[in-house]
Amino acid sequence: MSVTEGRLPVAIVGGLHADARRAAVEEILRTVPGSVALHHDLSAATDRAVRRTVRDASGSLGEGEAPLVNDCACCALREDMVPELLRLATGGGHRLAVVELWESVELQAMAAVIAAEGAPLELTGVATAVDPALMVPYLANGDDLADVGFAAAPTDQRTVGDTFARQLEYPTVIAVAEDETCEESADDGDLALLTQLTPGARQVRVGDGALVAALLAGFDVEAAAARQHPACALLPQESEEHGVSTLVWRRDRPFHPDRLYEALEDLSCAAARSRGRFWLADRPDTLLSWDAAGGALCVESAGPWLAALPDAAWDMVPAERRVAASMDWHPEHGDRCQHMTFTSPGLDREGLVALLDSCLLTDVEYAAGPDGWKKLSHAFDELLDPVS
Structure with missing residues (x-):
């Protein structure tokens, strides 16, 4: 040495x-x-x-x-x-x-x-x-x-x-x-x-x-x-070994705030550990972090999505963040995405995917576009914007 x-x-x-x-x-x-x-x-x-x-x-x-x-x-x-x-x-x-x-x-x-x-x-x-x-x-x-x-x-x-x-x-x-x-x-x-x-x-x-x-x-x-950092975190990869599974769930559509809020308890208890980033239809510019273990869930704002920033601000963003955004880039939504991982013994993969998918906007809701999404109920306001 x-x-x-x-x-x-x-x-x-x-x-x-x-x-x-x-x-x-x-x-x-x-x-x-x-x-x-x-x-x-x-x-x-x-x-x-x-x-x-x-x-x-x-x-x-x-x-x-x-x-x-x-x-x-x-x-x-x-x-x-x-x-x-x-x-x-x-x-x-x-x-x-x-x-x-x-x-x-x-x-x-x-x-x-x-x-x-x-x-x-x-x-x-x-x-x-x-x-x-x-x-x-x-x-x-x-x-x-x-x-x-x-x-x-x-x-x-x-x-x-x-x-x-x-x-x-x-x-x-x-x-x-x-x-x-x-x-x-x-x-x-x-x-x-x-x-x-x-x-x-x-x-x-x-x-x-x-x-x-x-x-x-x-x-x-x-x-x-x-x-x-939630925007570019090194998350677990898809895996299944010795009865332990990691589910990587990615989607482009935003969550319906009411349906996701109602599913929080079931989702937070679905795995020994879950992490990721997600977006809500009524908060399209806010990157939200998902962090759960032991049945306890923390949902927080992690700042704006890159797509919500002016081009001039991109030079001030760390390279790791830009690389992560490019991997999730969508022609319409930019880096806005659902990217969540669930790791646990005995994971109910099919049931978890079905529950997560049910929280997304339906075809009709999605067709309303961002202006229509902002009229949805703001179920997460109390959680994300508590009154001090």
Whole structure:
């Protein structure tokens, strides 16, 4: 392992599966002499502080506390993490720093913080550690993080399912670490579900010796953010393996707002994970994102479709967005489209397609054109434009 002079390589390892995460970090510390792990324990935030530990393969190198910032444990982590990494970098003698994130901390947010600091810190990799035997129960868990002790801030309203889904979809490395002491071991279906949900990541098994190389391969924060943006997200591909299916549903016509709204509950519970972008007839210029896990659904505006922008604005749009738009381009609607994916064991593909298709405009409704569509009921107004 070669290290650029004056720089400290930094790798992030996160994930709700604590045992898998610790196994991954311990392997890195054993494999790379001079490596250290930085961890902030947010479970102690009730004592008005976040506990910080630094360790290497031999054990603890130091402990400390970071006071809460605005009653927010995650904010305290943000404030303390970079100064501590800079201290490790300037202290010399360390070949790699591993940031082991606490259970529910967002990898994307912390990666952006480290990358923004720049030299002497060099973000080289981001991984989520996963025990595949826990894939289904975690994705299906609709409990609020606060109810299970994993909330990172008083205002944290995330659920276990949607937090776990984002942890799977952001990194370029998935560290697979099965708990050999557990009675329930992963089967082919669990591994198929993991593979289908992480099309942009490299899977490495903890203990096989490939994890360090994968985490030193480099990490592009902007490209990773683009893979998450609803307009150009890297979504799962059509697949069917070991009882696990991914349905990719694409259509050109807009949704009827009333019929889609009435189907939201059934659609959000139809799969372990569903994502995508869609458009409503009464909001033809608005790109809407679909994000569901654990029975919880988030529908949000992601800005305008490119076809709704003046030509002069296209130069300010990231290349990834323009490429994604070109793949969905329609001679009449532009990049407006329905592009949604549903991944789950035991997926009712035919029933799901029928339900989705039934929510589209009929031939008669479609023939009314945009002026007629705007006269339809605005069923999503309360959801998308809540009164503050």
